[in-house]
Amino acid sequence: MKRILAWLVLGGVIGVISVRDSARAADKDDSDIGDIMQKLHNKKKGIHPALGKALKGDVNWAEVEAPAKEYLKLAEKLETTKAEMGPKESWTKLTKLYTADAKILAEGATKKDAELAKKGFAGLNKSCQECHDTHR
Numbered sequence: 001m002k003r004i005l006a007w008l009v010l011g012g013v014i015g016v017i018s019v020r021d022s023a024r025a026a027d028k029d030d031s032d033i034g035d036i037m038q039k040l041h042n043k044k045k046g047i048h049p050a051l052g053k054a055l056k057g058d059v060n061w062a063e064v065e066a067p068a069k070e071y072l073k074l075a076e077k078l079e080t081t082k083a084e085m086g087p088k089e090s091w092t093k094l095t096k097l098y099t100a101d102a103k104i105l106a107e108g109a110t111k112k113d114a115e116l117a118k119k120g121f122a123g124l125n126k127s128c129q130e131c132h133d134t135h136r
C-alpha cells in the first residue's frame, strides 16, 4: 500500500511539472520569432535570400510568386507575436512596416510587376538592422 501511495505521489509531481512546462512553452512567443526568422532568413534555405536571387536582373517569376506569398504570411504571423526585448509600441510599428513591405512584394509578384516586387524587397532588405538593434 505504501508503495502504491509513493507512486501516486510521484505521478502527481511529474504531472504538475509537465503541466507547468507546457504552460511556459506557450508563453514563449519568442521561439516563434526565431522560427519565423529562420524560415525567412536562413542563409542557405531562407525565403529571403532565395528571393533576392530570383529578383535580380530579369526576374525569374516562377521562383518568386509562391515564396512571396509565404513571405507575407510569415510577416503577418510575426505581427501577432510579442517581442521579448524592447518596447511593445516599437515592435508593433516595425512589424507593421515589415508586413507592408511584404505586401508590396507579394502584390508585385502576383502582377508580375518587377518594379513593385523589387521595391517591396528593397524595403524588407532595409528592415533588419533597426529591428534587431531594438528587439534582438
Ligand code: HEC
Pocket: 030, 031, 033, 034, 035, 037, 038, 041, 042, 048, 083, 094, 095, 098, 124, 125, 126, 127, 128, 129, 131, 132, 135, 136
Ligand atoms: C520586426 C523585427 C525584425 C525584422 C524586421 C527582422 N528581424 Fe531578424 N530577428 C528579430 C528578432 C526579435 C530576432 C531574435 C529571435 C530570437 O532570438 O528568438 C531575430 C533573429 C534573426 C536571426 C536569427 C534567427 C534564429 O535562429 O534565432 C536571423 C538570421 C535574422 N533575424 C535575420 C534577419 C534579416 C536578414 C532581416 C532583414 C532582411 C531581419 N532579420 C529582419 C526581429 C526582426
